[in-house]
Amino acid sequence: MSNEHKKMVVFVNNPLSGFLILIGLFLADVTVGGATVFCIIIAFFVAKVLLDLPDGQISAGLPLFSPVLVGSVTASLFTPFFNSPITPAVWGYMGVAAVFSVCVFAGLSHLLASHNLPAYTLPFNIATSLIFLGMRGAGYGASPTVDTATDLPPATDSPAFDGLENASLVTPDDLVHVEWDKVCLGMLLSSGQVWAVESVACSALVGVAMLLFSPLLTAACFVGGAIGTLTALVVSEGPYAAAYAGVWGYNGFLAGGAMLFFVVASPRVLVLAVVNALLATFIQAAVVPVFGQNNLPVFTFPFCLASLLLLAAVSSSSSFHRVASPSFPENHLLQHHQESSAVHKRGRKEETSAAMIA
Template identity: 35%
Template sequence: YLASKSYNSCYAPLKFLDALFRGYGQVVFANNPISGVIIFIGLTFADPQVSAAGLLTAIVGLFTSIAVIPQPNVIIISGLTVFNPLLIGLVTATALPHSYGIQLEYWHFFLMILASVVSVYVTSAFENILGSVSRYPLPYLTVPFNVVQQLLFLVLLTATSGGHVTSQSVTMATQAYTEEAAVVSTLSPGHIYSDNNVTRDMLTDYDGAATNHSARNEADWGGVFSGIVLSSSQVYAFNYAPTAVLIYIALLLYSPITAAFGLLGAVIGTLTGVLLTDPGSYAESGGVYDGSWGFNGMLSSMCLGGLFFVISWSSTLAAVLSAIFSTVLQYVLISPFAQGKLVPMSLPFNLSALLFLCVTTSRGLARPQVVSFPEKHRLEHKPSQEREASASDEMNKDLENAKKSLQTEDV
């Protein structure tokens, strides 16, 4: 109903809020304003300041796509111009104080706003690029966020160091950072948690836990379960169990199939993280136990499991393989990114999902005509399958009749 209304009408505030909260849900492929509101509540409950930063950048991104560089209405009303700017605000506000030790100041918010505006331009560019490089148009996912966010971190780190960067200082900083890599290199911006409503660095809390894991040299399966649950909140750079549960609920309300694939991907990613890392090391086990090894797998699984591919055994296998591959990519990218005091964030998910979406086959990996939600894709795909089967049967009958007529003529 709101889609048919103009932003110049009295429905403009409702249209704006609808698109805004759809953007919150679009981070986890839930194109539903109710799911978005639930997620927003979860983020605000966990950390009001970080949530406010995300809300600010989300509003800026949406306004930019409406008034500055108007985007197609179907993209705006679906919240697709919101989720990349939203992530910029959330990740920046989380990472600066907790991963880089930089206290948030007013000029940081100005840079977040600027980055949000730039991300809309980058989003439009990637939409055109990815829409033309493959037989099937590819979604831009969170590629714009990953590009703009990494550049923003590099700008902030350079500005914090006084802007004087020489080859010697870079070498010294790299050496010093490499020495701390066992603790820092695997930390994502969301490696924080809330205890009695006080958010603090996980390093302090896991000091003793790391010693225990090292002594046992085995995974803490209770911690692994915790990592599976927390994977959903790590998508938003949060590490807070109530928020994670609310995100799963929001997914369930939108699409039970998407929620199931999200949980499956979180399990696969977390278990792959256990296999790839040393349980005796804090940097590795901490990442496994706080969901940082699960969120890329979760996103990959949801992306392919019924959303951009119609749900089937073939698409389920693709979702599982993509979840594993994205986690392996995360493992490979951690070290090179650490050299620049950066983390891969959701880049592994983007690379893996886009690669699998380029796969073509004669059958099995069917694509929906219009992307909506998995249950609808499945219902719409059944009649087309029946029509194809009917057409195939008719063709076979025609061939048989033609053969019979030829045999009759020969006689």
């Protein structure tokens, strides 16, 4: 098995990047890293043996990146959301969710293919929501300690959040009380929060891994994360613990990169990437209270909904150029330029031939 599955979560596609991200997960939390590997092994068996999915899909990591998130997110969030340690039974739930995510991926991919849309991380969202609700129904977490207003419990035990409890309620007319150094930290942490990991080391390794693959994609993702983090200041109340932890930025992080990965980059696409990050963050603000009623995090549902809608919108317009076989944005630009040049040359030859005949 390759490392493709680990980095396809953030659209990057080379073994070194995947290895760096896996190291980051283990540095952040050994249990998270172990849960990730555990779910990958199960998912690989399901994809290869049970469903017999195409080798091209498996080698690219497409059926496996949702199980990666199943493992990392469940291992990271179970204890804070259920107020109890991870037990062997929880590992069993994780394994079941890994199986579900591959099956859901296969089904959704087939359904969405007719519309030329990807499944993104919807399989992870569906599978993990099912086991979280199932565990809740089984009696886990009878007294949850989650701050449902912010999606994740504030990590005030970290040195990065010292004094957070004294932060003031921020209004649009009183932004001076925002702790901007922590806002900047939240922008960085948003990359690690894609895997529900709050770790500077992991987030930095994610950035390096992405930069090795595509500087343009890296810039789009981190700008999206920054937009999401800043938007949190106007769609949520202080003291902004979740924004400082990167929780408000990860959907924007993914949304910003999604547009550049599936559409040939252009000034319009860059603007749409910003719009997509904003839309994902506003959706997150809207659904947090709804999910909070069942003590669920929003996972990456906001990113999926926003990105599917905008990608469908640009697919119906001749002003945008969808990528037939996604690789990386710089290559998409080069291929588009070459194709445009070839079409232009053919047009000139046809005009010359017509003139000679005339």
